Amino acid sequence: MKKVTKIILQEKDMPTSWYNILPDLPEPLPPLLHPGTQEPTILPPPLFPASLNEQEFSKERYIEIPEEIQEMYKMYRPTPLIRAFRLEQFLGTPAKIFYKYEGVSAAGSHKLNTAIAQAYYNKKAGVKRLATETGAGQWGSALALGCQFFGLECKVYMVKVSYNQKPYRRIMMETWGATVIPSPSTETNIGRQILEKDPNSPGSLGIAISEAVEDAFGRDDTCYSLGSVLNHVILHQTVIGLETKKQLEVADVEADILVGCVGGGSNFGGMAVPFMPAKMKGKKMQIIAVEPTACPSMTKGPLAWDYGDVAGMAPIAKMFTLGHTFIPSPSHAGGLRYHGMSPLVSHLHKLGFIEARAVDQKSTFESAIKFARTEGIIPAPEPSHAIKVVIDEALKCKESGEKKTIVLALSGHGHFDLGSYEQFLAGKLEADTYSEEKVKQALAELPKVKYAG
Amino acid sequence: MKKVTKIILQEKDMPTSWYNILPDLPEPLPPLLHPGTQEPTILPPPLFPASLNEQEFSKERYIEIPEEIQEMYKMYRPTPLIRAFRLEQFLGTPAKIFYKYEGVSAAGSHKLNTAIAQAYYNKKAGVKRLATETGAGQWGSALALGCQFFGLECKVYMVKVSYNQKPYRRIMMETWGATVIPSPSTETNIGRQILEKDPNSPGSLGIAISEAVEDAFGRDDTCYSLGSVLNHVILHQTVIGLETKKQLEVADVEADILVGCVGGGSNFGGMAVPFMPAKMKGKKMQIIAVEPTACPSMTKGPLAWDYGDVAGMAPIAKMFTLGHTFIPSPSHAGGLRYHGMSPLVSHLHKLGFIEARAVDQKSTFESAIKFARTEGIIPAPEPSHAIKVVIDEALKCKESGEKKTIVLALSGHGHFDLGSYEQFLAGKLEADTYSEEKVKQALAELPKVKYAG
Numbered sequence: 001m002k003k004v005t006k007i008i009l010q011e012k013d014m015p016t017s018w019y020n021i022l023p024d025l026p027e028p029l030p031p032l033l034h035p036g037t038q039e040p041t042i043l044p045p046p047l048f049p050a051s052l053n054e055q056e057f058s059k060e061r062y063i064e065i066p067e068e069i070q071e072m073y074k075m076y077r078p079t080p081l082i083r084a085f086r087l088e089q090f091l092g093t094p095a096k097i098f099y100k101y102e103g104v105s106a107a108g109s110h111k112l113n114t115a116i117a118q119a120y121y122n123k124k125a126g127v128k129r130l131a132t133e134t135g136a137g138q139w140g141s142a143l144a145l146g147c148q149f150f151g152l153e154c155k156v157y158m159v160k161v162s163y164n165q166k167p168y169r170r171i172m173m174e175t176w177g178a179t180v181i182p183s184p185s186t187e188t189n190i191g192r193q194i195l196e197k198d199p200n201s202p203g204s205l206g207i208a209i210s211e212a213v214e215d216a217f218g219r220d221d222t223c224y225s226l227g228s229v230l231n232h233v234i235l236h237q238t239v240i241g242l243e244t245k246k247q248l249e250v251a252d253v254e255a256d257i258l259v260g261c262v263g264g265g266s267n268f269g270g271m272a273v274p275f276m277p278a279k280m281k282g283k284k285m286q287i288i289a290v291e292p293t294a295c296p297s298m299t300k301g302p303l304a305w306d307y308g309d310v311a312g313m314a315p316i317a318k319m320f321t322l323g324h325t326f327i328p329s330p331s332h333a334g335g336l337r338y339h340g341m342s343p344l345v346s347h348l349h350k351l352g353f354i355e356a357r358a359v360d361q362k363s364t365f366e367s368a369i370k371f372a373r374t375e376g377i378i379p380a381p382e383p384s385h386a387i388k389v390v391i392d393e394a395l396k397c398k399e400s401g402e403k404k405t406i407v408l409a410l411s412g413h414g415h416f417d418l419g420s421y422e423q424f425l426a427g428k429l430e431a432d433t434y435s436e437e438k439v440k441q442a443l444a445e446l447p448k449v450k451y452a453g
Numbered sequence: 454m455k456k457v458t459k460i461i462l463q464e465k466d467m468p469t470s471w472y473n474i475l476p477d478l479p480e481p482l483p484p485l486l487h488p489g490t491q492e493p494t495i496l497p498p499p500l501f502p503a504s505l506n507e508q509e510f511s512k513e514r515y516i517e518i519p520e521e522i523q524e525m526y527k528m529y530r531p532t533p534l535i536r537a538f539r540l541e542q543f544l545g546t547p548a549k550i551f552y553k554y555e556g557v558s559a560a561g562s563h564k565l566n567t568a569i570a571q572a573y574y575n576k577k578a579g580v581k582r583l584a585t586e587t588g589a590g591q592w593g594s595a596l597a598l599g600c601q602f603f604g605l606e607c608k609v610y611m612v613k614v615s616y617n618q619k620p621y622r623r624i625m626m627e628t629w630g631a632t633v634i635p636s637p638s639t640e641t642n643i644g645r646q647i648l649e650k651d652p653n654s655p656g657s658l659g660i661a662i663s664e665a666v667e668d669a670f671g672r673d674d675t676c677y678s679l680g681s682v683l684n685h686v687i688l689h690q691t692v693i694g695l696e697t698k699k700q701l702e703v704a705d706v707e708a709d710i711l712v713g714c715v716g717g718g719s720n721f722g723g724m725a726v727p728f729m730p731a732k733m734k735g736k737k738m739q740i741i742a743v744e745p746t747a748c749p750s751m752t753k754g755p756l757a758w759d760y761g762d763v764a765g766m767a768p769i770a771k772m773f774t775l776g777h778t779f780i781p782s783p784s785h786a787g788g789l790r791y792h793g794m795s796p797l798v799s800h801l802h803k804l805g806f807i808e809a810r811a812v813d814q815k816s817t818f819e820s821a822i823k824f825a826r827t828e829g830i831i832p833a834p835e836p837s838h839a840i841k842v843v844i845d846e847a848l849k850c851k852e853s854g855e856k857k858t859i860v861l862a863l864s865g866h867g868h869f870d871l872g873s874y875e876q877f878l879a880g881k882l883e884a885d886t887y888s889e890e891k892v893k894q895a896l897a898e899l900p901k902v903k904y905a906g
Binding site: 149167 | 559
């Protein structure tokens with residue numbers, strides 16, 4: 001009998017609804033608070049169409065995926081669930097390792113799942129143009145393609161240092177018709193103010209968010225789009241976990257351990273949330289969120305009320321946070337450098353349904369190389385954090401003789417991150433730095449919130 | 454009823470044999486001639502294991518794919534056949550357009566199909582190390598991964614100008630464990646001779662081939678590996694066409710037009726050859742090979758005896774050629790810059806079973822952008838030549854109202870070619886140059902062959 005390597009679904013097996021966990025939570029998710037009044041609030045209405053605001057707080061367990069979005073998903077979905085036979089063999093583990101590979105999307109990561117949905121709902125609401133920010137470029141390129149599919153204009157404020165260092169990501173967005181501008185730019189007040197103080201500012205994600213938000217606030221035809229953190233983003237990403245569940249059924253195995261990396265939380269949430277109903281009913285299963293030691297919001301930060309953005313303009317959310325003014329040291333996993341954690345993922349962690357681990361950059365790249373040399377695919381630095389934990393767990397199984405089934409959320413490929421691989425291979429990867437002192441300072445700047453719920 | 458976008462096969466539907474067209478040809482393929490004696494010859498025995506030499510001239514119609522190779526293929530095969538609904542809609546054509554996408558392989562192109570096979574047969578023959586050349590890097594990276602899978606060392610001589618301009622391709626090969634060196638190098642006699650004359654030589658594919666061949670001749674543990682042109686390479690690539698045939702059956706359509714780009718001919722041959730038995734029996738079907746106007750071996754060159762390499766060390770083959778000393782002007786489709794054409798593809802063209810067209814670079818990139826903006830995938834410059842012809846044919850259908858089925862061999866993605874897209878988007882793409890005079894000079898240097906067969 002030949003071994004089956006990939007669990008391949010047909011298009012007819014794709015989920016037709018996203019799964020919304022909010023009504024199933026044993027304790028409700030804390031609200032978002034208005035940054036001014038500190039009273040419960042929805043997302044800022046000028047920035048988001050009403051449909052996405054509804055999804056953000058919906059009490060419906062299943063939200064139908066509109067036909068038009070399903071058609072777009074079919075361009076790359078269902079994505080494969082692949083058995084890592086060669087990695088297992090290399091590790092000598094009795095564990096079964098599977099990975100759900102989202103890198104088959106044209107944008108190269110899971111981000112396209114929500115980019116398509118957000119572009120659709122904005123188009124439907126009569127919006128003509130979306131503004132967003134991007135750091136390393138994964139999100140910006142996904143939104144550029146989503147907008148192109150639905151005939152929306154797309155303006156991307158790209159952190160200047162990335163704009164200069166990652167020209168290929170920029171060209172990708174331009175190939176898909178987006179306008180990309182280095183941030184800080186002279187096109188917004190906040191950008192001009194920053195450039196006046198420091199004409200050579202390298203930019204930051206916080207600044208880029210502020211510019212995109214100002215852009216969207218300033219134009220009637222424009223909304224703002226966010227690639228992670230929020231509930232509606234995780235909702236759209238549940239297609240990952242829903243497909244995976246079905247694929248594991250086909251393979252006739254049950255996941256003992258689910259592993260995904262977390263930055264804002266949308267990749268991890270999209271994989272984990274559909275497995276939560278069983279977990280909440282007591283099913284024995286480890287669900288592990290992996291973050292970088294350079295930005296360890298869940299392993300080192302408190303669960304606290306904090307602003308979603310550096311400038312303190314975004315709603316206040318209850319989340320694990322290192323403080324909205326904390327700026328993590330530069331790293332090769334740009335997608336994991338968010339000061340906080342998605343309120344939903346934070347809540348699930350608080351309730352004890354998921355665990356968190358932090359992994360350093362050197363171990364991450366060592367694991368990435370092992371994966372690339374056995375499985376072929378060169379993983380992005382972000383999911384390589386999760387690969388490290390998968391390998392750790394597989395080696396524990398080798399020790400104990402347990403035949404666990406481990407499932408990895410492999411969110412994207414590293415084709416545009418090869419500069420980081422080069423540094424690692426040359427032994428020139430900088431050590432991670434994490435400053436307790438900086439976090440202490442940032443935590444001192446948490447907003448004083450009186451809301452008692 | 455929802456539209457099916459992709460024809461997805463299961464692993465059990467994958468071909469278990471490659472199709473060898475040699476015994477089915479109505480007129481036998483002319484032999485290879487020894488460059489010294491001009492007598493029929495096999496491939497140079499020290500450079501290739503006997504198994505590949507046998508495949509090169511085999512009379513067996515089907516050659517079983519060894520189990521170990523099938524297992525490796527499953528890491529990315531079967532590849533999808535995708536219906537280009539959005540491109541059709543954009544063109545307003547009644548034609549059905551399908552594309553067979555080989556870019557899902559970890560190496561990003563079809564090249565991995567033969568890299569895995571060649572690594573396997575070399576390993577089986579006791580070879581420890583493979584030497585090869587690469588231009589743009591598609592072939593080098595595929596062989597690096599194939600060697601990693603089977604535990605062989607891999608040495609890649611990479612044309613120096615590409616080595617400097619395409620660092621990501623180089624890092625990819627190193628990530629997979631290969632040793633990559635800019636050619637001309639000081640590690641071979643030919644490299645040292647060239648550097649002595651011109652220390653700043655940018656290198657060329659011809660020089661890199663000579664270095665890799667010298668390397669392999671000079672070491673008992675090493676063989677040489679070629680990524681296109683030869684019969685056994687096209688044989689391995691027939692998995693593309695065999696899968697496509699089955700997928701078209703599932704979709705319940707018959708191909709009216711097959712289109713692929715040609716450089717050495719392995720991508721095109723791999724798609725076209727399995728459709729040949731029907732075509733040779735008179736089935737009405739256009740099979741179109743698309744080459745660049747900058748290197749138009751089939752549309753402008755004669756069918757003649759010529760050396761396979763610039764130095765005149767390789768066997769002499771009967772092929773459409775611009776002369777082995779012809780060096781095409783630089784272009785963004787490095788994979789299509791070969792002076793000749795695979796003897797097998799040349800023979801099929803001579804027999805009238807395939808037609809050839811040449812496409813210029815500007816139209817190629819215009820077509821690539823249309824494809825990227827409708828279908829999402831950013832195609833490599835090489836298959837973008839074929840996309841131009843697909844669009845031409847689809848527009849003819851629009852004119853005539855014919856509902857033809859057009860099938861495109863989309864051999865790989867353009868993630869490492871975004872520099873070319875940038876030039877195109879900025880209006881800075883150089884015009885193609887093709888010099889009749891240069892070709893005339895090169896054709897004057899064709900070997901005088903007395904062999905009459």
